[in-house]
Amino acid sequence: MRRRKGERGKRHTTDMVDTVIVQLNESNPEPNAVLNPANIKLESDNREEGEEDEEEEDGNSQSPIAVLEDDEEDEDDADSVIDKTNTPEPSVSFLECCTRANLPSEVTIASWEIYYHAVQRVSLEGSEAAWQLSAIYYYLLSKGIKRRGKASRLLTQPFPISILTIANTFDVSVAELIDKTTRFAEIIHSRKMRRYLEYIRRLQEGLAVTCVIFKKFCKVFNGIFEEVKESTHNCPSSYELFTILWTYFLVMKSRLPTDDLINNYQLLFSMIDHLYTEMSSLQDGIVYHLNQEFVGNLIDKDCTILRALCTNFGGSVLDTRHFYQHTYKKMDKTGLPTSWDFAEFRDEIINASKDAYDSYLLLRGSIDERVFIPSPEDFSMVFKDQFVAANVLKISHTGRLFMDAEFLNTISNNQCLEKLSHGKAGLEKLSQGREQPKVPCVEYNLELGQYPEDDASNQAHERLVRIIGGWKLERSKLKEMCERMSDSPMATILLKSDELTSKFERTLFEERGESSQMTFMTNFHHDLRKELEKVFLIFMEKIIVAEVAKKVREEDLVNVVRREEFLNSVFCFCVELVLFSNGYDRPFPWSADVCDCHPFMFHKVIDLMISHEKRLSRQMVQHFSRIEENVIEYYAWKSDSPLWQMVIRCPFANFQEFGEDWADKLNTYSPMKFTPLKKSSSDELRDELGRPIVPQNQTSRTLRIFLKRTYFTAARRLQELTDRIAMATRPKSQCWSVFDYLLRNDTLIFMDRHLDQIILCCVFVIMRMHGSSVTFHEIMAQYRRQSSSAMYVYRNVSVFRDQVDEDNPVPVNLKETISERLEAPPKSKTTVDVIKYYNIEFLERIKHIVKQIDTAPDEDLMEMPIPTSHGLAPVRVYLTQNVSIQVLPRTQYKESRQERAITHLERSGRTLENALSNGNE
Template sequence: MEEEFIDSASDNQAPLLEIGDQPSRDFLELFAKLDPTINGEIIEKAWKQYDTISQQIILEGSSSVWMACAFFTSVWKSTPIGHQELICHYSLLKLIELCKVSVLDFFDKLNKWADMILATRRLLDFVNRVQSNLAVSAVIFKKFLPIFRYAFAQQKPSSLEKHLTSAELFEFIWLFFITMRKQLPANNEDLMNSYNLLLCVVDYIYHAISISRLKNHLNADFDKSKTPLEVLCEKFEGASLDTKHLSTHWLNPKLLRLVIENLIPFDIVEDKFNNFTAIRKAFEQLYERKMSARSEVDERIFLKPLLTFGDIIFSDKFEEEAISVLSGDLCQYINNDFLIKFSSQNCLAKLNAPEKIQPPTEGKSYMITPDTVCQNSAFYSDMKLIERMDELLSISRREGKSFNFDFVDCQGNPREYIAEQVHIFGQKFLSKVRKEEEESNERESSDHSLNQIQLEKYVADIETLFYYLLQKILIYDQQKALAMGLEMNVDLTAILQSSEFLVSIYICAADLILWVNEDSRTFRWITEIFTDNVAPLEFYRIFELIVRADTSFSREMVKHLNQLEECVLEELVWTTDSPLWAALQNSRIVEQFGESSSVPSSQILSKFTGNLQRNKSDLTPQIINFFKKVYHLSAIRLTDLFERLRISDELTKRKIWTLFEHVFRTKIILLKDRHLDQILMCCVYIITKVCSLKIAFQDIIFHYRHQPQASSNVYRNVLMRMDLIDKKEDPEQTEREDLIRFYNKIFVPIVEDYVKKLYPSGPESKENVFPLISMPKTLVNPLSPRKVIGDRINVIPLSQYSQTIARHRSTRRFDIYKSPSKDLRTINAMVNRGLPTYGGQKLVYNYQ
């Protein structure tokens, strides 16, 4: 029977789909036009990549641009690591023109293609580098125009063949600049260095023309009291010292070296322009060789308007058309702000990188400011998050002094105890960070170093946010209890003096502060600090309380909190040292999805009290609520996988869910030191295998990777031991293999007998020895919070205990999915008639 379940892909993994043996005619014609000498192996790799993705995903628009994207990435993948040049030299601009799309459209498609092929970090960095280099060139080109107009005079075209026009001079200086820019050392083509190089090149050409027969090209109004380079730096806010250093110690020696290597004529270092055509041709050859070897866009694209409109260097029309050429179809120039949509989003990240030296103050004119960034960019979103958090912290600091816990029902004022605990938490946080700083200083490297001022600010912000969250939770608890008709009959002293409750809020506050400030420290790093104070099984409940409370968090913040809760439910709670295993050791079985706890909560915060009652399965209500959340999360992810895998048969879905619940109720040891998604994927595959569905394990993994929580570590790093691991033994050092081998060696032997009963074989067998369990409905989560949408209207989940709540006589109740529509019409009629009172009291509408 085992042969039916084993997945052969573990040893010899087959491709996800059947790939066409031969590239299509359109595919071959496209690259034959690009370069007939392209290596056939690269063409084959590009075709396989394109054909695989085109079968899996509907590609919008022209197919040629997607073929070009496949070729672009295949060339990079075929190049051995460490090579400075790509294995295949070709013109990216020519390829884009053959596809009949704009440059911006191509890069937009390329970014989507990188997502579809699950590009590695190195490939993504390469794609970003190509785009950012073009973006920098666009910025520099716009700065070059006023510089040229100031240094050189306008010359009208002449009928004499040997006459040098302004357009030709402009083209040559730009060619000179982009050629030398390609000679800069790696990672030195940023905006600052490029702008300094432009000033050096203009100074070099200005000096060469001043001693040649072409002096008529110089502007007579040019300031001659200083050197040309000093004048240019002063006039256009360049970094004078850096520019002089670059000219003396890099540009001039580099030109001499290129002459010695016979790459450019000797005339260029003698400041002679007698053989201008030969000089320009040499620079063109040198530039094209470098440009094609790096798969970058030809930056001479900005000069195209000169070919269309003639000698318009000194016209305002030229500046508009030169930049908008990237947004058009290379024939029609669309008036579009390229800098906002492209340059700002790519250059700004590099300019603002913390490891980069900040530019001098005199260079502000060519710095891209946040005001120029498109409001839909990632940078803008990050700025809004920081601004929102600063606003919340400011509010908390203003209200903090008046927050004395007078409104809560507790004996005495717990502020002193809470302040003491918060101080202890802060010291543990500081101690952990400082220890890492000392270790990183010994290694002379650090991924996330903080100076003392930043560290103190982090701790202060975490403490402020802690009190803000605590206040909102307590206020919400009181308001919610009153809205539900409950009395505040629980003394909150035990809760406010519970270290677990306080440290849970502190963990949440610390993670939010680090996340908003884009610190590289993760949520798991924070939880490890407070392992002695609270376990993930205990503090995950705080996320629900915070989301329920009206904390004024943005959507991104709430989404982040939900992700943290899922992180706990799917992995952190299943570690060997989790208290969950001790709770399950003496209990019977986990309840099925939908079975309710027999102990209704009388108050929202009562889940943090220490009085734990037992129900029929010997599990506390807190543990049962935890399993309900896990069941609900599992149902959501399975439903998504079913849609992606196109599993529409309800019987198959019920078998998968029945097997999953069986694992949870009787074989939960499978989850120890593993991930919830690993068990889900195994359950899906083994049932689809016995149901003869043509779904490979690789298909399941492929579609899993498109889920928002997906991580490659889930299916590449799975624990392969079933015996109990010693707590002293690091689980990371134990034997680990990929998910398919875990499925074959461990999962199949454990569930094989049960699966046989779900799908028995033989002529006299009856299918489904065990009754199948239906998939739970995931449209409405009965445990999820609902936000208060008004001062007098609350929307809350319908739960077991809410049905017995004593309602105020002035309330009108409407249960979604249960109450008839006439009840809702009655409520709407009362609102529309404006009935304000009932016996002189204002109506309170409570929608449940």
């Protein structure tokens, strides 16, 4: 009976609409054939004749209200209160907009009924036209989206008209359309609502990706093409070419298997490479668009177009080339231009991709993404980098601004692009991320976003000069602050500065084998020494001023400033800064050796120094971030490291799991961490459960920070490696559980070894435990593709020589403690590859724990921390596992540009002063 009542309501509405449409047609000399009253009456009569048949069919009613009632679960709904037989006639403005949009009559009538149905439920605030448009969009989608079965990218019933065309007639922006339609779906509340909202979510994500890609496309177009304002019979204008290429891209984008950001970047570069090659082969016409400067660079560098695009506009050459060969070449290119000869095939070139994309839009029911193309009057902004694509979405066809623009917040939302970057597994990974602890980036990357970025590496020295400025010791705050202290540390600071700068200069002389007589390079090194002296004193000034402002006790501050290991660490930082700024390639720990500073102590001052100088460039901060990573992965674990004495006093096992406690106040070191260590009581404190209580002294704080940073580094590398070998969720947790057990309970395994060596072994033992066919060589092949990989890691694992004795190998002592290892006489060591190390030692150390890990339930395993990321940077997608990369050997040192220039002058017999004077002339 409900279905019969709905039909009566629809026929009644049709009768009322007839008179209104007749009035419109009388005022319109060319009436819309689709909205002909006779057609509407005929359809109504046909429905009346077949009413009994439709009543017997389940779910085939043509009434939109009946369709909604079919989908609703409760009969005692708001619909039962609404009198559907008294639906008023559509407004004149609504019918006028539908007429201009060429909407079929059944869509007009059904959308009006749904709109009125929503008005009776709630009070709709805002633009009436926007709500009416959302009713049309909702109706068209409800006819095409399946209620059951696997979701499809295409609708079961295509749209009669593009939704953007309809939106333009209603003068509603894209942002407002999506915002209102989402809310409209919640008002109607049908069983399809979940699928409907999922469709809108995918639509939002697609537009978010397109916004990013369009911005990149504008830069590429601006970089490789010249502006041609007028078109000819054989050469289009820049606006026409831009429209053709963007439409070409949208057609190819619709044929991608997954609509993620990385694939779209690679598709864009592959398409431009293909089209650029075709255009270059022509002798006339479209070839005039090519930017001759870009062409010249290709010829001079003997570079392929694809490589130039990736280099100039940010892309991975290897991944893009793989995408081009194995995906782009095999993609269906039906409906796309086959020739770019405009003199003969102009209409085909312009209309081929346009017709293909128009057809796809109606089948997909999505927003026409050609909306981003600026108007011909504003097109010149593309060549001036002034066009903002996202603004198009919040402005209607006539320029009316959507003030809320909530959808634009979705575009800039990190979670939206995070789901896209992970592809189909995005939702699963996000749900895991909510449960797993996340390590904030500030924990490791030293707040890189707060520092300025230089345009070129040669500007690093100019930035160092600006930091030094006109600083003079005589009128500095350093001298003033020290003189105020009862026991001034000024003499200690100056003595250390003179001692270490002299050693720095002397070491440079010795490396080059120079004599004591003054040469051009000697003068240059002397200038470096002067820079180093000033930089060291400037940083000491900043540290003392900052600590005094914190009202630190003068006695404690003087003790820290006079500590030799603290002064050496600060000076080591200044050496690295001066070397980096002057282009010297002295790999770490060269500076630590010069300053008699252990890398573990040096890494404690890195974030302290950076926090006191905000004028460091982004490249400078990244340089120190890489050094800190080297310390955490290798140098801190060397047998001569101060870390081991700290671990003896306060083992890692005493620290509780961090859980969500990654971002507390104890994340960074301070100068006070260099105060003398207090000896802990011989009686170990324990809580009521018998667990040791970690005393809150400087040792425990230092180890706690170091332990968290070690976890971050290991989690990031283990996550990347396990992703590359396609490891499942449970094996990942098992890998992390094994690594955590070794770090806390068998810390000795890390002595004189690299963090990655232990990670590789952990991954392999879990793969073996699950019966995987992945070999150790395949794991190492995936490891070599990581940015942090190094050949010596898997070829040189430190072991005792008696462990590899061919005649009588000595097994590893599993009960040996850290103290026993350090106090015992030094034993001869050698290196083996990581596979041999796994067999002779690692497997023995973890045999007992692997059995427990294998049978442990999921809730007892440790979740791997997920390092968070900031911004909209795309996440790398690994397209293949069968690419071999050979790392070429590097020389130990590489001369800087200054060294090479001065050496050349010496060989030619010219003086530096003459060279400079000739250059000025």
